[in-house]
Structures are given as structure tokens and as C-alpha cells.
Amino acid sequence: MKAPPGPFQPGFFRSPIRGPWLTGVLGLILLVLTAIVALTGFLSHIAYMPDLPGNAIVPADKDFPFTFDWPTSPTYLYAINQSLHTNVGLMVIPFLLAKLWSVIPKLFQWPPVNGPTQAIERLSIALLVSSSVFQLATGVMNAQYWYPFKFNFVVAHYYGAIVFVAAIAIHVIVKMPIVFRARRDREWMKPIQADMDEPTISRRGLIAFAGAGAGVLLLGNVGQSIGGPLRKTALFAPRRDSGFPVNKTAAAAGITPEMTGASYQLVLRVGDRVTAFTREDLLALPQHTATLPIACVEGWTTTQEWTGVKLSELARRAGAPDASQVLVESLQEGGVLRRASLSADQIAAGDAMLALKVNGADLSPDHGYPARVIVPALPGVHNTKWVGEMTFTA
Known part of the structure; x- marks a missing residue:
């Protein structure tokens, strides 16, 4: 079957730095960062004590039975948890965009599916990309107190996290044999295609650029978590002008x-x-x-x-x-x-x-x-x- 025109055509994407090495390094960085975000997110859900009357936005007895009495010491426990969740979540954004850029030729491969295993892989990728974009986009909106959507953010964010964790688990399981084979054959050093244009940035340069973006987002938000004089440095935070914020008047x-x-x-x-x-x-x-x-x-x-x-x-x-x-x-x-x-x-x-x-x-x-x-x-x-x-x- 002939490939459609445009991005489905071989050679459409010309950057030579795309390849297993870049995708693998970005994937490893994202795996660490998203693991922190997912863990602190589920801990936040437990801190809400949804097993007690009046607290259950998402009932614990049906959907998340692994609850415990949230401790009252140290006093900054929840502050640390949410600081990690929100600030590391922001740091994920540049690395996710870089990862999507690095694999975009694979998203337009033709034919889309060559067998059952690849069908599962493609489905996991679709769920992984859509759930990660949804989680980050709605998370940023919530942090900015902007709710253009018409659904309950907490409920949607919780179930979106479950979809994301399931998708990333499937993705890692499916990709692990490919990673081991690539390392054995040193394919991780090769670009996806040969005879491409000269690069305008190196692979390490792209990773550093994404890291710089993550650093800017961190510095522009972490002040509201630390508090004190640093609150005014949180340029991306809507509560930076107040040392004693109010969510609802x-x-x-x-x-x-x-x-x-x-x-x-x-x-x-x-x-x-x-x-x-x-x-x-x-x-x-x-x-x-x-x-x-x-x-x-x-x-x-x-x-x-x-x-x-x-x-x-x-x-x-x-x-x-x-x-x-x-x-x-x-x-x-x-x-x-x-x-x-x-x-x-x-x-x-x-x-x-x-x-x-x-x-x-x-x-x-x-x-x-x-x-x-x-x-x-x-x-x-x-x-x-x-x-x-x-x-x-x-």
C-alpha cells in the first residue's frame, strides 16, 4: 500500500539527530520525572483521606483502596509532596515536547500497524501521549486557577493518572526488548535515517536546551512553594504577590x-x-x-x-x-x-x-x-x- 503524501513519505523529516540515542536519553529522564509526579500525585490523593465521610471526591473504597491515615508530622510533609508534584510536573513539559519531537517520524510510519504486537505498542503510545498531554495541560490550568473545561478537575486528573501509569507500564514492557537489542547492536548511536540535512544542534545540545527550559519553569514557580521572600520570584504563580494566599474569599x-x-x-x-x-x-x-x-x-x-x-x-x-x-x-x-x-x-x-x-x-x-x-x-x-x-x- 502506497504511503500518503506529506509526513508519511520517507525522508519528510530531515533532522539527523533523531534516533534511538536521543529518544532513549529523553525517555529515561522522563521516566524518572514522571515517576516522581505520579507517586506524589497518588500520595496527595491519600492525603485527602477519601475513605472518611465528606472527603471523597473519588471514593477510596472503589478506586484506590491503599489508603492510610495521613500523618501530622513532619508539619511540612504535604507541602514537600505538593512542591515536588507541581514543580517537577512543570519540569516534565520541555522534556516531553523534546521527546515527542524526537519520535515524530515514528508517529507517521506507514503502514501504521504491522501486527498484533505493534498494534498494542501503538495503542499504548496513543494512550501515553494523550494522557500525558491531558495531565500536564489540565494541571497547569488548575495551578493557574483557569478552568475552561466543564468537568471536575480532581476526578479527571485522578483517572487520567491511572490511564497514564497503565500506558507507560505497557510502553516500557513492549519497548524493553528493543532497548536491549539496540544496546547490544550499538544501534542507539545511529540516526533513524541516513543522508539527512546537517544538524543545527547536537543531540546533547537538544537535551541541554530542554533542561534549560525545565530550569526556567522551575525557577518561575518554586518560590510559591518555598515561600518567604522567594514568593515574589514565582513569576508563573498567580499567588506570588501575597505572603498569605487566599484561594476562596x-x-x-x-x-x-x-x-x-x-x-x-x-x-x-x-x-x-x-x-x-x-x-x-x-x-x-x-x-x-x-x-x-x-x-x-x-x-x-x-x-x-x-x-x-x-x-x-x-x-x-x-x-x-x-x-x-x-x-x-x-x-x-x-x-x-x-x-x-x-x-x-x-x-x-x-x-x-x-x-x-x-x-x-x-x-x-x-x-x-x-x-x-x-x-x-x-x-x-x-x-x-x-x-x-x-x-x-x-
Whole structure:
């Protein structure tokens, strides 16, 4: 069967640096980087504690049964995890583009399939390319708080990761015999085609160029993860101008002064037992102060000094001193962020608290006034703002 015109024709692609050596080196770099991104992504899913009521955007009991109680120490655990996930994810982009450029002649080979083995390989490549592009594109959009798509990002990103990991596993298995044969026959030093144009860049130069691009993306974003003065260097981060970022304002959450004013009460429940505290009642309880970070799934981290009532103290006063879990509900109406569950270890953590003040001053409305949860090492999404009710399980 005659090949169609254009890129399917032999000799259409003229660069002599394309070949097994370049593709292999780029593939090895991508394998290491994407392994870090995939691992930290699944750990982030576990940190969401989807096996507890109120936390499951993607239910753990059906789709990801390998969960455990996310630890509360070290306090920067989730911050480190998400810093790696977002920043290494950005570094993948230039290397992925370089890898796609290096193998683009193979994507237009004719005939497309020569047998069952190659059909599986081509399918795995199609899934690998589409899922990696989807994951990186939507991940960058999420980090920029830009949602032109009409689906739930967390759910789509999670299932996209499963497709990506499965595709890359198939791809590695299928390609491994070819890699071993190429190394044995030293084919890895040969270009794909002979009689090509003179190169304008060497193979090592192309790898260095992709590495430089990865370095620029890293330097333009990592400041929001490290925080402090470096936050302003994060030119690609939408939260670089604030040392204390806010993802959702009180106005955006529908929180009004009437909801948080003199009539405000924190309701504690244990079975049929109900206990209510005004904000003044909470301020009269023993206060605890700790310097703790908040780390968001988008990669930013901020560290502040928090003051409030320990969750363990609230559990005791509610009548559940050995509570196995607590469901924290916000005054916010609707939405996936209005409630979150915490495990027994997280309730009992020494610095876990219902914060009433930050840096010595009352919380601002945008930071959760009149009260918000702060638990060391947990994702920011579980540090619920505008807390109205806490239901403890004895």
C-alpha cells in the first residue's frame, strides 16, 4: 500500500539527530520525572483521606483502596509532596515536547500497524501521549486557577493518572526488548535515517536546551512553594504577590457578616449530645499557639502563627475524649469544600486546633473568621474555614 503524501513519505523529516540515542536519553529522564509526579500525585490523593465521610471526591473504597491515615508530622510533609508534584510536573513539559519531537517520524510510519504486537505498542503510545498531554495541560490550568473545561478537575486528573501509569507500564514492557537489542547492536548511536540535512544542534545540545527550559519553569514557580521572600520570584504563580494566599474569599463562599456576627455559635455533636459555643466561649477556653504551614494542592505554601483551641480539647468538651473521627462542616453553602473529615490521629495531634487568631490578630473573613481548622501536614482543603459544626464519632 502506497504511503500518503506529506509526513508519511520517507525522508519528510530531515533532522539527523533523531534516533534511538536521543529518544532513549529523553525517555529515561522522563521516566524518572514522571515517576516522581505520579507517586506524589497518588500520595496527595491519600492525603485527602477519601475513605472518611465528606472527603471523597473519588471514593477510596472503589478506586484506590491503599489508603492510610495521613500523618501530622513532619508539619511540612504535604507541602514537600505538593512542591515536588507541581514543580517537577512543570519540569516534565520541555522534556516531553523534546521527546515527542524526537519520535515524530515514528508517529507517521506507514503502514501504521504491522501486527498484533505493534498494534498494542501503538495503542499504548496513543494512550501515553494523550494522557500525558491531558495531565500536564489540565494541571497547569488548575495551578493557574483557569478552568475552561466543564468537568471536575480532581476526578479527571485522578483517572487520567491511572490511564497514564497503565500506558507507560505497557510502553516500557513492549519497548524493553528493543532497548536491549539496540544496546547490544550499538544501534542507539545511529540516526533513524541516513543522508539527512546537517544538524543545527547536537543531540546533547537538544537535551541541554530542554533542561534549560525545565530550569526556567522551575525557577518561575518554586518560590510559591518555598515561600518567604522567594514568593515574589514565582513569576508563573498567580499567588506570588501575597505572603498569605487566599484561594476562596468569604464573598465567593457566600459568607456574610450576619453568619459570623453576634449570633454565631460553634455546634459540637456526639450522637444525640449537642454542645454550643459562642466565639467568646471559645476564646475563654485554654488557648494553644503554634507556627504551622498551610499547603495547597496547587503547590503554594504559607507559614503563619496560629492560636486557638486544640481539637482534642474540643473533643473532650463535646463528650468524645477518644474520638475516632470528626466531620467538620463550614458555614459555606454547598460545594466540595464545605466539609472535611479528620481521623483520630489528626484530632489528637498536639498542634491540631480550631484557630481563632493568626499572627496575634483575629482571623480575617477571607482566612476563615470566626474559626477555622488547622492540622499539621494536612492539605489546605481540609483546613476548613468558617467552621460552624463539628460532629465527633465517639
